[in-house]
Amino acid sequence: MPVKSALYVVATPIGNLNDISLRALEILAHVDVIAAEHIQNSxxxxxxxxxxxxxxKLVALHQHNEITAANKIVYFLTAxxxxxxxxxxxxxxxxxPGAILVQHVRGHGFAVIPVPGANAAICALSAAGITEPHFLFYGFLPAxxxxxxxxxxxxxxxxxxxxFFEAPHRVHESLGDMAATLGMQxxxxxxxxxxxxxxxxxxxxxxxxxxxxxxxxxxxxGEFVLLVSGAAIQDKSEISEQAQNTLKILLHELPLKQAVKLTAEIxxxxxxxxxxLALSMKE
Known part of the structure; x- marks a missing residue:
């Protein structure tokens, strides 16, 4: 059963309505209040x-009323x-929406409990076959x-x-800008x-x-997730032996970013x- 005076941040399906956790369903079935981006969709x-x-109680909370709705939710939590x-x-x-709400609720001393589930970026990444261990999530580019x-x-x-996330009416132009700026290959x-x-x-x-x-x-x-490969990394063999040795010594004495900065200056x-190279040395 849900904890009283707590805000649950619940992930819902991105398409298939069955992609929701049992825990999410239990929470939604038993909370006193559900705040939703669009009540009819929910x-x-x-x-x-x-x-x-x-x-x-159903409360609308979206990008245009998030601060006002957050105050209302704090009222419910206080009760x-x-x-x-x-x-x-x-x-x-x-x-x-959601970050302002979470910040507001935390600022008033109430618990925020995440209920994980579907995420379009991770869903796409899992099926992309990208072997690099790191990635950057950017979200929507400027219109x-x-x-x-x-x-x-x-x-x-x-x-x-x-x-990246992209809307259907902008995807064509965004892909053109990506090709022109990042390179066709x-x-x-x-x-x-x-x-x-x-x-x-x-x-x-x-x-x-x-x-x-x-x-x-x-x-x-439809809705798009676009995953673009990173810039080619210069082979570490192209780095002088002296620079590699300098970096190795500084890493023993300094935080990674500071060691890299000083090595680059030297x-x-x-x-x-x-x-x-510093990341690979640390590993």
């Missing part, structure tokens, strides 16, 4: 799992009520092309696979409509992405390459 999920909302927060799909506060390209230039030198995994009827997972280069989409306009519909080697 009622459909609850009805599918035979969860009655009779006796349960000893248990509250669950759900968004339309996936894990709340991940490119979705305007100029700002989008500026952000992509900042990300261009990072050696990690980067995960970067590997791309397009994950579309995950866990839904027309789920598609396609691997190609950034240069091949737009022709592939234009060949079938259906592939431009040797003139790339900080990015030295950072990767």
């Amino acid at each position: 009622k459909h999920l609850l009805s599918h799992h035979s969860i009655s909302t009779c006796g349960t 000893g009520k248990s509250v669950a927060f759900i968004t339309d799909a996936g894990t709340p506060a991940i490119s979705d 305007k092309s100029g700002l989008r390209r500026r952000e992509l230039k900042i990300l261009a030198s990072l050696p990690y696979p980067i995960i 970067r590997q791309l995994t397009i994950a579309r409509e995950l866990t839904k009827l027309f789920e598609t997972i396609h691997v190609c280069t950034l240069g091949e992405a737009i022709p592939w989409m234009e060949a079938d306009t259906h592939q431009q519909k 040797s003139g080697e790339s900080k990015k390459v030295l950072y990767q």
